[in-house]
Amino acid sequence: MNAPLLELEGALDRPARGFGRHLGHHFGRSPALAVGSVLVVFFSLLALAAPWLAGDPNEAFDPVAGKLLPPGSLRVPLELADGRGGRLVESAERRGDQVVAVWRGEPRSWDAAEIANLEPDGGPPPPRRFLLGTDRFSRDVWARVLHGGRVSLSIGLLAMLFASLAGALVGTVAGMANEWVDNALMRFTDACLAIPRIFLLVLLVAFFRPGVVALVLVIGATNWMAAARLVRAEILSLRERSFVAAARGLGAGPLRLAFVHLLPNALTPLAVYAGTIVGGVILLESALSFLGLGVPQPTPSWGAMLDEGGDHLGAWWLTTMPGLALVATVIAFNLLSDGLRDLLDPRDRR
């Protein structure tokens, strides 16, 4: 995890070299940026590795005895043959052609032939630790939290990309076009800013029975406004610069001016802005899922898990664990965004 940081520290010794050096410099000085990026990388790796770190998030282990097990519970997951479902037993051992187990506190035995997942040596499978307990369908909360992270992070990143692209497009057009188009676009942007965001979201989502794509589009559609203003402002200032006049003099058309000369130079603030909205976007996705308007069941998502947990307050881990995962992720992204903002606006850091 330290490798990229060390590289950047090395960059400090090199001669001045634009943004790279700027970034390296700030890694050294802004603990928020350093801690934030390390945490973001760590959480992203956890989410990416979810299938290997935790099994199927939708597997119901034992709908009878496996409901709402507290965190840290240790159970032997027996699987009955012919698809008769699973049994989570407190302990199990092989005796002759029988498997003797303790199920729901009482002794129980099955024919060895009835158990589908015996080890090659005929013994019962190894016990499984339910790190964060199980939910009301006896699904593994740890697996659901990790897989929920995949959903939240991918929707967050994609919506951020979409919002930045849409904002860049509107901003570029407004910045390059004549005053009339510019005014119309900017007033439209203001109108979009004036509707309370969650109203717009709830309205949109209620209409496009959402899957991941719809969520990305809808969340992106409520977050492009600031990016548009930012890019427009950049372009307005850039297009007065002499290198743009030179390019124009060499015969560059408006498209070439926009995509080769102006936008690339407006990219740094746009990237920083994009970094600052990810945390908020993840919160929005969770809020929608919490209201039952997010990714459809049974896909795990933190917001939906919190909502379900609200019906089983006694099983405190159902609300606490996904919430902590969500808050930790958002804090990581907000730390990163704090650090990034320092790059643009050093006023915060006095």
Add this chain to the structure above:
Amino acid sequence: MGRYLLRRLAASLLLLWLVVTVTFFLLHAAPGRPTELLGDFGSRALGAEQREQIERIYGLDRPLPEQYVRWLGATLRGDFGTSFDQRRPAATMVVEALPATLLLALAATLVEYALSVPLAVWAVRRRGSAVDSTVRSVSLVFFSLPEFWLGVMAILLFTYVWPILPSSGMSSPGTDLTGWARVADVARHLVLPATVLGVSAAGGSLRFLRNSLLDVMGQDYIRAARAKGLSERRVLTVHGLRNAAVPATQILALNLGALLNGALIVEVIFGWPGLGQVLILAIRTNDYPVVLAATTLSAVVVLATNFAADVAQAALDPRVRHR
């Protein structure tokens, strides 16, 4: 001043028109018709004929532009139509819910500023110290806490583990309290939702207040106040906070939008009978008139606050008027 305010007022009205128009067309562009849900009551499923009849009664069979013009005309006369779901005037349902939402938003604002003003002042007095960086961390954590998780956690802690407060509603059911007893009852119900909403909003305002206080404290008039020999506390609270309040009025207005966002979720969690509850239910049942009335009303509230903030700012800062 008059010209400036007139311009702002015209801009607000234009925005309001844009908002309601966008909502109207979004609503009608959506798949799913209001009459679809009417058929969902088991044996009482509606036939195509009855459905058409109902659509005719509510004017839903007309071309969309015609519906829009009719709706806009009726709305301008203050008639928001009748709720499909409850057969009551949509405007009445929404207006009845508004005081609850405003009460919640007001109480949450009090919690928010009770937290953020002292913390911001403290951080600025000890600028650069451990206190300052702790306050910055606290604001980051507050900022990252979603209302819905705080809400569920608050319910878990204060109504389940340690049951001292009611978990939902605005008053105790089955009681008919009057006078102070009723006020106390509502206040008890208000504690959790207002605190949850206030705390999750405090992160943003804490950060903003700290920064604008820092800006103000670098100004010459602060140096002059110090040179007069005023105590640092007096310099900060009388000269600093007062000037930091100018940009804060703008934020207060933006903040109300954010609070309404949050209130929507908090109302759902705590069963608070406000605008958010009404809106969510109306969206779920495709109750067009109520959705439109609720959106219009909240847009009016947000825009009116923005306008009030513009007025306040123009009054506090003469430079604004002459732009």
